[in-house]
Amino acid sequence: MNQDVVILRLAVRLLYPIILLASVWLLLRGHNAPGGGFIGGMTAVAATTLLALSASSQAALARLPGGAARLTSAGVLLALLSGLPGLAVGAYMTHLWATVPLGFTELKVSTVLLFDLGVYLAVWGALGGLCAHAIDLDEDTP
Amino acid sequence: MANDESPATHGTSRLGWLALIPAAILLLAWWATAGGERIVVAAWPWIPSLGISLAFRIDGLALQFILLIAGIGTLVFVYAAGYMAGVKQRLRLFGALVAFMLAMLGTVSADNLLLLFVFWEMTSLTSFLLVGFKHEKAAARRSAQQALMVTAGGGLVMLAGFVMLGAIAGTYSISGLLASAPAWLDHPALPLALGCVLVGAFAKSAQMPFHFWLPNAMAAPTPVSAYLHSATMVKLGVYLMARLDPALHELALWQWLLVGFGGLTAAWSMLLALRERDLKRILAWSTVSALGTLTMLIGLPGTVAPGAMAAFLLAHALYKAPLFFVAGNVDHCTGSRSIDDLAGLAPRMPWTAAAAAIAAVSMAGLPFSLGYFAKDLIDIARAEGGVFVWVGYASLAVGAVSVAVAAVAAVRIFWHRSGRPVPAQIHEAGWAMRLPPLLVGGVGLVFGLQPEWLAPLLDHSAVAMGGVPPSTVIGVGTIGLDGMTGVVATLGAGIAIYLGWDRLHRTLERGFPLIDRVGMVAHYERMLKAIPALAGWTTRHLQGGRASAYTLLAAGSMGLALAVAALLLAPPAAPAPALPAGTAPALVAIALGAVAALFVRSSLLLLLASGLVGFGSAGVFLFVGAPDLAFTQFTVEVAFIVILVAVLLRTGATRESVAVPRQRLHELARASIATGGGLLAAWMVLAGLSGPADRALSDYFAATAVPEAYGRNVVNVILVDFRAVDTMGEIAVVAAAFLAVLPLLLALKHGKKETTR
Numbered sequence: 059m060n061q062d063v064v065i066l067r068l069a070v071r072l073l074y075p076i077i078l079l080a081s082v083w084l085l086l087r088g089h090n091a092p093g094g095g096f097i098g099g100m101t102a103v104a105a106t107t108l109l110a111l112s113a114s115s116q117a118a119l120a121r122l123p124g125g126a127a128r129l130t131s132a133g134v135l136l137a138l139l140s141g142l143p144g145l146a147v148g149a150y151m152t153h154l155w156a157t158v159p160l161g162f163t164e165l166k167v168s169t170v171l172l173f174d175l176g177v178y179l180a181v182w183g184a185l186g187g188l189c190a191h192a193i194d195l196d197e198d199t200p
Numbered sequence: 201m202a203n204d205e206s207p208a209t210h211g212t213s214r215l216g217w218l219a220l221i222p223a224a225i226l227l228l229a230w231w232a233t234a235g236g237e238r239i240v241v242a243a244w245p246w247i248p249s250l251g252i253s254l255a256f257r258i259d260g261l262a263l264q265f266i267l268l269i270a271g272i273g274t275l276v277f278v279y280a281a282g283y284m285a286g287v288k289q290r291l292r293l294f295g296a297l298v299a300f301m302l303a304m305l306g307t308v309s310a311d312n313l314l315l316l317f318v319f320w321e322m323t324s325l326t327s328f329l330l331v332g333f334k335h336e337k338a339a340a341r342r343s344a345q346q347a348l349m350v351t352a353g354g355g356l357v358m359l360a361g362f363v364m365l366g367a368i369a370g371t372y373s374i375s376g377l378l379a380s381a382p383a384w385l386d387h388p389a390l391p392l393a394l395g396c397v398l399v400g401a402f403a404k405s406a407q408m409p410f411h412f413w414l415p416n417a418m419a420a421p422t423p424v425s426a427y428l429h430s431a432t433m434v435k436l437g438v439y440l441m442a443r444l445d446p447a448l449h450e451l452a453l454w455q456w457l458l459v460g461f462g463g464l465t466a467a468w469s470m471l472l473a474l475r476e477r478d479l480k481r482i483l484a485w486s487t488v489s490a491l492g493t494l495t496m497l498i499g500l501p502g503t504v505a506p507g508a509m510a511a512f513l514l515a516h517a518l519y520k521a522p523l524f525f526v527a528g529n530v531d532h533c534t535g536s537r538s539i540d541d542l543a544g545l546a547p548r549m550p551w552t553a554a555a556a557a558i559a560a561v562s563m564a565g566l567p568f569s570l571g572y573f574a575k576d577l578i579d580i581a582r583a584e585g586g587v588f589v590w591v592g593y594a595s596l597a598v599g600a601v602s603v604a605v606a607a608v609a610a611v612r613i614f615w616h617r618s619g620r621p622v623p624a625q626i627h628e629a630g631w632a633m634r635l636p637p638l639l640v641g642g643v644g645l646v647f648g649l650q651p652e653w654l655a656p657l658l659d660h661s662a663v664a665m666g667g668v669p670p671s672t673v674i675g676v677g678t679i680g681l682d683g684m685t686g687v688v689a690t691l692g693a694g695i696a697i698y699l700g701w702d703r704l705h706r707t708l709e710r711g712f713p714l715i716d717r718v719g720m721v722a723h724y725e726r727m728l729k730a731i732p733a734l735a736g737w738t739t740r741h742l743q744g745g746r747a748s749a750y751t752l753l754a755a756g757s758m759g760l761a762l763a764v765a766a767l768l769l770a771p772p773a774a775p776a777p778a779l780p781a782g783t784a785p786a787l788v789a790i791a792l793g794a795v796a797a798l799f800v801r802s803s804l805l806l807l808l809a810s811g812l813v814g815f816g817s818a819g820v821f822l823f824v825g826a827p828d829l830a831f832t833q834f835t836v837e838v839a840f841i842v843i844l845v846a847v848l849l850r851t852g853a854t855r856e857s858v859a860v861p862r863q864r865l866h867e868l869a870r871a872s873i874a875t876g877g878g879l880l881a882a883w884m885v886l887a888g889l890s891g892p893a894d895r896a897l898s899d900y901f902a903a904t905a906v907p908e909a910y911g912r913n914v915v916n917v918i919l920v921d922f923r924a925v926d927t928m929g930e931i932a933v934v935a936a937a938f939l940a941v942l943p944l945l946l947a948l949k950h951g952k953k954e955t956t957r
Contacts, residue, residue, distance in 0.1 A: 084831075089911040092827035094919060100835030107842050127942060130935045137928055151924040155910055168910070173927075174920050180931040184938035185839050191945040192846035 063112055070112040074121075077105035085178050086171075095174035099181025106186035107193070115194035119187065126187025130180050137176025140169045215294045216281025216632060222273035222301060229266045232258075241311070250314075251372050257311035260660025264510060265308040265432075265439055267657065271643075272431040272521050273301050275636035279525055280423035282632025283532060293333055293421065300326035304432055308439055313362040313372045316440075317355065320404070323436065324352040327428050331420040343419040346724065350403050350413040358400020364393035374443060381447030391453055397440070398457060405437025405491045408465045412721045415476070415484040422528025425480060430487050430520040435513065438494045442509060445498050446666035458499025463595075466492030470601035474701070475708050479527045479537045479609065483520065486563075486605045489598055490516045493578070498665075502584035506667025508577035510658045515574040518644035519562040523609050525637035526556040529629040530613060542613040549628045553614040555637035560610030562644050564603040564694065567687065570648035575599070577670055579686065596690060603694020604701065612698075752870060759877035766880055769887050779824065786819030794878070798871050803848055811841045828915040850948070 081101035088094030110118035122129050144152030155168040232240070243255040258266070277297065284290040303326055306319035325348070332344030366372040368387045369380060384390065401407075406414040417429055428434070441458065448454040466489045473485035490512070497509035529552045530545065531537045545553065562571035578595070628634065647654055652671065659669035697704065742753065779787070793812030800806050818833035901914050901922060911917040919927050 088913060088916045089920070090913055092831060092913065094828065094913070094916040096919070097828065097831045097835065100832065100839065103839055104835060107839065111842075127939060130938055134932055134935045137931060141924065141928070151921075151928075153909070153921055153924070166910075170909075170911075170920050173924060174916075177920070177927060177931050180935050184934045188938055188941060188945075189839055189842050189846075191942070191949075192843045195846050195850040195945065195948060 067112045070108050074105050074109055077108070078102055081105065081178075081182075085174060088174060089170065095177030096181055098174075099178040100185070102178070102182040103186045103189060106182070107189045110190040110193045115190045118190040118193075122183060122186055122190075126183050126190070129183030130187065131183075133176045133179030133181070133183055135176070136179065137173050140172035140176060143169055213281040213285045213290055215284075215290060216278050218294055218298060219274045219277035219281070221298065222270040222277065225305070226267065226270035226274055229263060229270055232263060243311070246315070251366070252314045253312055253373075254315060255311040255373060256309045257375055258309050260657075260662070260664035261439070261442060261510075262308045262664075264514065264657055264661040265435070266305060268435075268514070268517050269301060269304045269308070269432050272427060272517060272640065273297075275521075275525075275640055276423050276427040278632055279426070279528070279636040280421075282630045283421065283423050283528060285630075285632075289333075293330070293424075296326050296329045296333075297424070297427070300330065300428070300433070304436070307436055311374050313366060313374060313377070314359075316374070317359050317362055320358070320400075320436065320440075321352055321355050323433050324348060324355055324404075327351070327417075327424075327433055330424040330428060331417045333421055333424065334419065337419070340419040343413075343416040347413050347417045349728075350410050350724075354400040354403025354410065356400075357396050357403075361393050361396025361398075361400065364389060365397065368393060378444075378447045385448075385451065394448070394451075394454065394457075397444070401437035401440045402461060402495075403437070404440075405434050405495065406465075406488045407437070407461050407492060407495055408468060409720045411465055411469055411488050412719070412724065414488050415472075415481045418478070418480040418484050422480070422524060422531060425484075426521045426524035426528065429484060430524050431517040434487065434491060435494070435517075438491060438498065438509075438513070441495060441498045442506070442665050445506070446664075449501065449666065455499045455501055459496050460499075462492045462495030462497075462499060464492070465489070466496060466595070466598045470598050471708070473601060473605055474697075474704050475712060477538050477540055477705075479530065479539055479542070479613070480524070482539070482605055482608060483523055483527060486602060487516075487520055489602070490520070493595070493598065497578065497581060500581055500584075502581055503666075503668045504577065504584050504670070504673050505581040506665035507658060507662035507670030507673060508574065508581040509665070510661040511570075511577050511654075511670055512574040514647075514654070514658070515562060515570040515644065518570060518640055518647070519559040522555050522559040522637035522641040522644075523563070523606075525633070525640070526552055526559070526609065529633050529637070532633065533629050534623075534626050539608060539613060543616045545614050545626070548626045549614070551628055551634040551638065553610075555634075555641050556610040556614060558641035558645050559637070560606035562641075562648060563606035563609075565599060565687065565690065568648055570644045570651070572687070573648060573651045575687075577673065580673055596686075596693070599690040600693035600697055603691055604697035607694065607698040608701065612701075752873065755877055756873050759873055759880060762877060762880040762884060766883055766887070769884065779820070782823040783820045786816045786823070789813075789816035789819065798874065804845065807841060807844050807848065811837060814840070826915075828913070 081098045083098075084093035084101055085095055085098030086093075088098065106118045106122065109121065119126060124132065140153075141151035143154050144150055147154065151173075153168055153170045153173070155166065155170075157166055232238070240258040241256070243253050246252050246254045277294070280290075280293065280297065284293055287293070300323060303319050303322035307316055307323060310316040310319055328344050328348040331347050332340050334340040335344075362372070365377070368389055369377045369384045371377055371380070403410040414429060414434060418425055420428070445454075469485045469488035469492065473482050473489070476482045476485060494509055494513060494516075497505050497512065527537060529549065530542060533549060533552075534542060534545070536542060562569040565571040565575045582595070655669070655671040659671055662669055743750070790813050793809045793816060796809040796812070797806055800809060814833065814837035818830045818837065821827075821830035821833060901918055905911055905914045905917040909917045909921040911921070
C-alpha cells in the first residue's frame with residue numbers, strides 16, 4: 059500500500075522528528091506539567107507507528123535506537139539503576155536532586171529524570187517494536 | 201520379579217559414607233536420651249501474621265522417632281551402598297534419601313501444625329521419587345503415582361483439618377493445642393476437623409480404606425522399602441495420632457475411630473498377606489497390619505496403651521527392617537522374590553539366614569524377644585482398655601498370621617527343601633548388605649533380653665503421650681500362666697497357618713476376585729480414569745477454541761459477579777455528579793460507539809466502534825481535569841487500534857464477518873449480556889461515588905508532592921517517586937510481554953514468507 063500514499067510519506071518525513079521532539083518535551087516537562095515518561099514514550103510510539111505505516115516496518119524498526127529489544131532492555135535497566143544512588147541516603151528508589159548552574163539559567167538534574175527516561179525508553183522500545191512488527195504482518199497479505 | 205540391577209553383586213558404592221549423617225544424628229539423639237527427660241524447644245518467626253512459626257519441640261515421643269529415623273537410616277545408607285553399587289543413577293537415589301530423612305526429622309520435631317504439614321508433604325514428594333526410582337518400568341511409575349495420590353492427597357485433606365483445628369483451638373502450635381485441650385473439646389466442628397486430620401494420617405499409615413498403596417509401593421528398591429515402608433514414613437500417621445492423643449484420648453469418637461479402623465486394618469491386611477507369593481508384598485501386608493495395631497493402641501483408653509504403643513513401634517521397626525533387608529538380599533542374589541521359587545537357601549546364604557532367624561523370633565513374639573515384651577504390654581493395655589473386648593480376639597488371629605509370616609521369611613525360604621537343587625551360582629551378598637540386617641536384628645535381640653535398658657527411651661515416649669512409664673508396669677507378675685497360654689495358642693495357630701499356607705492361598709484366590717471388583721483398588725482405578733474424562737469434558741465444552749465463546753463466558757461471569765456485588769452494595773444515594781459542558785461531544789461519541797458495537801457485523805467496524813468509546817473516554821478525562829490520563833488514553837488507544845487492525849488483516853478475519861453464529865437468539869443473548877454488564881458497571885460506579893470517599897492518600901500526595909518530591913504534577917510524582925517501584929514492575933512487565941511476543945511475530949512473518957514462496 060505504500061506506493062499510493064506519497065503525501066503521507068512526505069508528511070511523515072517532516073512529522074517524524076517533530077513528534078519525537080514533542081515526545082522528549084513531554085518527558086522533560088512531566089514532573090511539573092502533564093506529560094512524563096509513559097506519555098512521552100507513547101508519543102514516540104505514535105511516531106514509529108506513523109513511519110511504519112507510511113514507509114515500511116523495517117525503516118521504522120531501524121530508527122529505534124539499538125533495535126526494539128535492546129532499547130526496551132536498556133530502558134528497564136536504566137530505571138532499575140536509577141534507584142541505586144538512593145541507597146546511599148536511605149532506601150532504594152529514594153530520588154536525589156541537584157541543581158547545576160549554567161550561567162544564564164540553572165538546570166535541575168535528578169535520578170527521577172533518569173527513572174522517567176527509563177520508562178520512556180522501555181515503552182518506546184516495547185510498544186513501538188510491537189506496532190511496527192504487527193504492521194509488518196499485514197504488509198503483503200494476499 | 202527378576203532383579204535386573206545386580207551386575208555387581210559385590211562391591212560397595214562410596215556414597216555409603218553418607219551414612220555418617222544419620223549416624224551423627226543418632227549419636228546426638230542417644231546422648232540426649234541418656235541425659236534424662238528434657239524437652240528441646242526452638243522457634244523462629246516465619247509468617248507471624250498467620251501465626252505460623254518455625255517452631256520445633258523435641259520431647260520423648262519425637263526423640264524415639266528421631267532415634268528410629270537416624271538409626272535405621274544409618275544402616276539403610278550402608279545397605280544401599282551395597283545394593284545399589286552397580287546402578288548408574290544411584291546418586292539420585294542417595295540424594296532423595298537424604299532429603300527424605302531430613303523431611304522426616306522435620307516432621308517429628310515440628311511444633312506447629314502447618315510446619316508439620318510442610319515437612320509431611322515433603323516426605324510424600326521424596327517418597328514419590330524413591331518409589332518411582334526405576335522409572336523406566338510402567339509398574340514403578342504407576343505405584344509411585346498411586347503412593348503420591350493417596351498420601352499427598354490425604355495430606356491435603358489433613359491440611360483442611362489442621363486449619364479447622366487451628367481455628368477451633370485458636371492456635372497452630374501443637375504444644376499450645378495440647379495444653380488448652382479441654383477447653384475446645386466440645387466444639388461442634390471438632391468431629392469434622394478430626395475426620396479430616398485422620399484421613400491424612402490414615403492415608404499415610406495405610407489404614408483402611410487407604411491400605412492398598414503400601415504393598416504396591418514395593419516397586420521401590422529394597423533399601424527404600426526397608427526405610428520408608430517399614431520403619432519410618434508409614435509410621436508418620438501413627439506419630440501424628442500419638443502426638444494429638446493426649447488432648448483427644450477422652451473423646452469416645454476418637455477412641456472408636458482409631459480402635460475400629462486400626463483393628464479392622466490389622467485383621468484384614470493379614471488375610472491379604474496370605475494371598476501373596478512375593479516375599480516383599482507379604483512383608484508389606486504384615487506392615488500394614490502392624491500399623492493397624494499401632495493405630496488401635498493409640499485409640500485404646502487407659503494409661504498403659506501409650507507405653508505399649510511405644511514398645512511395639514520400636515520392636516516392629518527392629519524386626520521388620522531386617523526382614524526387608526533379608527528379602528532384598530534374597531532378591532539380589534537369586535533374582536527372585538517369589539516364595540514359590542525360593543527354598544533351601546540357608547547353606548548358600550548363612551548370614552542372611554541368621555539375620556532372618558533373629559528378626560523372625562521377635563516378629564513371632566517368642567519369649568525373651570523384644571516382640572514378646574511389646575506383646576506383653578499390649579495385653580496389659582488391652583485388659584485395661586475395658587470396652588473394647590473384641591480387640592483381643594482380633595489380635596489373636598493377627599498374632600497367628602504374624603507367626604506364619606515370620607516363618608515364611610525365616611524358615612520356608614532358607615530351610616525348606618523343595619526337592620529342586622539350588623542353583624550353584626547363588627552365593628551370599630556382600631558385607632554392606634550382610635551387616636545391616638544382622639545389626640538391626642541384633643539390637644532387637646539384645647533389647648529383648650534386657651528390656652530394662654529401653655526404660656529411658658520408652659518411659660519418656662510414653663509420658664509424652666500421656667501414659668505411665670512402661671517400666672513401672674512390666675514385670676509385675678505378668679508372665680504368668682495366662683500369658684503363656686496366649687503365647688502357646690498364638691504359636692500353635694501360627695504354625696498351622698504356616699503349614700497350610702499354600703492351601704489357604706488357593707482357597708483365598710478363589711474367593712478374592714469377587715471382592716476385588718468392589719475393593720478400594722477398583723475405586724482408585726475408576727477415579728484415575730474419571731479425572732481425565734472430566735478434564736476432557738470441560739475442555740470440550742468450555743474451551744472449544746472459539747474466541748467468541750471464551751469472551752462470552754468471561755463477560756458473562758463478570759456480569760454475574762457484578763450483579764452479585766450490586767445486590768450486596770447499597771443503591772446509589774446521590775444523583776450522578778454534573779459534568780462540565782465540554783464533555784458533551786465526548787459523551788455522545790461514547791454512546792455512539794457503544795450502540796454501534798452492538799449492531800455492526802464487520803470486525804474492522806467493530807474495532808473502530810470500540811475505538812470511538814476509547815477516544816470518547818479520553819475526551820471526558822481531558823475536560824474533568826485529568827490531562828495525564830487523557831493523554832495516556834489517547835496514545836494507548838492509537839497503539840491498540842493499530843495492533844488489532846494489523847492482526848485482523850493478517851488473520852483474514854476482516855474478509856468474513858465476526859465469527860459469531862448467525863442465529864438471532866445468540867445475537868440477542870450476546871447483546872443483552874453486553875448491555876446488562878455495562879449498565880451494572882455504571883450502577884456500581886454511581887453507588888461507589890455516593891459513599892464517603894477516603895481522601896487520606898490523595899491529600900497526602902497532594903500535600904507532599906512539591907516539598908518532598910519537587911514536582912507539581914502529582915500524577916507523575918506518584919508514578920516516578922512515591923510509587924516508583926510499582927512503575928518499575930510495570931515497565932518490566934511491558935518489556936517481558938514484548939520480548940515474549942517478539943519471537944511469535946517473527947515466526948509468523950517467516951512462516952508467511954515460506955508459504956508465499
